[in-house]
Structure formats: C-alpha cells, structure tokens
Amino acid sequence: MSWLYLGAAVVFEVVVAISAGNAKGFARPGWTIATLVSGAIATYFLSLALLTFDVGVGYAIWTSAAGVGIVVLGALFFGQKLTLNKVLGILLVIGGVVGLQLSGAA
Incomplete structure (x- = not known):
C-alpha cells in the first residue's frame, strides 16, 4: 500500500509544479489555490x-x-525541449531510485 501512497504523492507533486508554473508568482488565484491544495x-x-x-x-x-514526470510532461505538452543531457539526467535519476530500492529500505 505504501507504493500506492507514494505514487499518489508523486502525481500530486507533478500537479503542484504545473500549477505553480501557471500561477505566475501567485498572481492567478485559481492556479494558486490548485498549487496549495495539491x-x-x-x-x-x-x-x-x-x-x-x-x-x-x-x-x-x-x-x-x-522531477522526471515534470520534465517528461513539459516535453510532451508544454513545448519544452527534451535534450540529450535531460535524457541522460533522467536515466541517472532512475538508476539512483532503483539503487535506493535495492538497498532494501522499503
């Protein structure tokens, strides 16, 4: 069950980033509320x-x-470039997460 909770936390954290980006320094109330609630x-x-x-x-x-989710969604839906360096960074992050999981900590 803890993996489901962690997955939900990740999804809502991605929503935080997208909402915060659209809040324009908290000048847009709807996006600001979405940022805080998510x-x-x-x-x-x-x-x-x-x-x-x-x-x-x-x-x-x-x-x-x-972080990986935000970079991927940025490339897919927000016109942000997915460069070779970003892809390499994503692969390093994934490797690090796998390493943490293999440490037997969860």
Whole structure:
C-alpha cells in the first residue's frame, strides 16, 4: 500500500509544479489555490508512504519521480525541449531510485 501512497504523492507533486508554473508568482488565484491544495495532498500521501519507507529513501524517490514526470510532461505538452543531457539526467535519476530500492529500505 505504501507504493500506492507514494505514487499518489508523486502525481500530486507533478500537479503542484504545473500549477505553480501557471500561477505566475501567485498572481492567478485559481492556479494558486490548485498549487496549495495539491501540495497539501501530495504531502499527506507522502506522510502515509513514510510510515513504511525510510524517510530519506521515500523522499528521494518522491522528488526524483516527480522531477522526471515534470520534465517528461513539459516535453510532451508544454513545448519544452527534451535534450540529450535531460535524457541522460533522467536515466541517472532512475538508476539512483532503483539503487535506493535495492538497498532494501522499503
């Protein structure tokens, strides 16, 4: 169940990033509310996941997976370039997350 909680936390963290980008420095109230609410939900699910995961490992997986998701969605839907360096970075992040999981921490 902790993986489901962590997955939900990642999804809502991606929503935080997209909403914050559209909030334009919190000048747009709807996007600002979406940022704050999704941030609270992401933190709630992360806290549930951390009942099982080591804090450092769970947090690292959460931020890494969300970061990769944001880069990929940016390339797919927001016209951001997916360069070779970004792809290599994503592969390094995935390798690090796999390494953390193989450490037996969760």
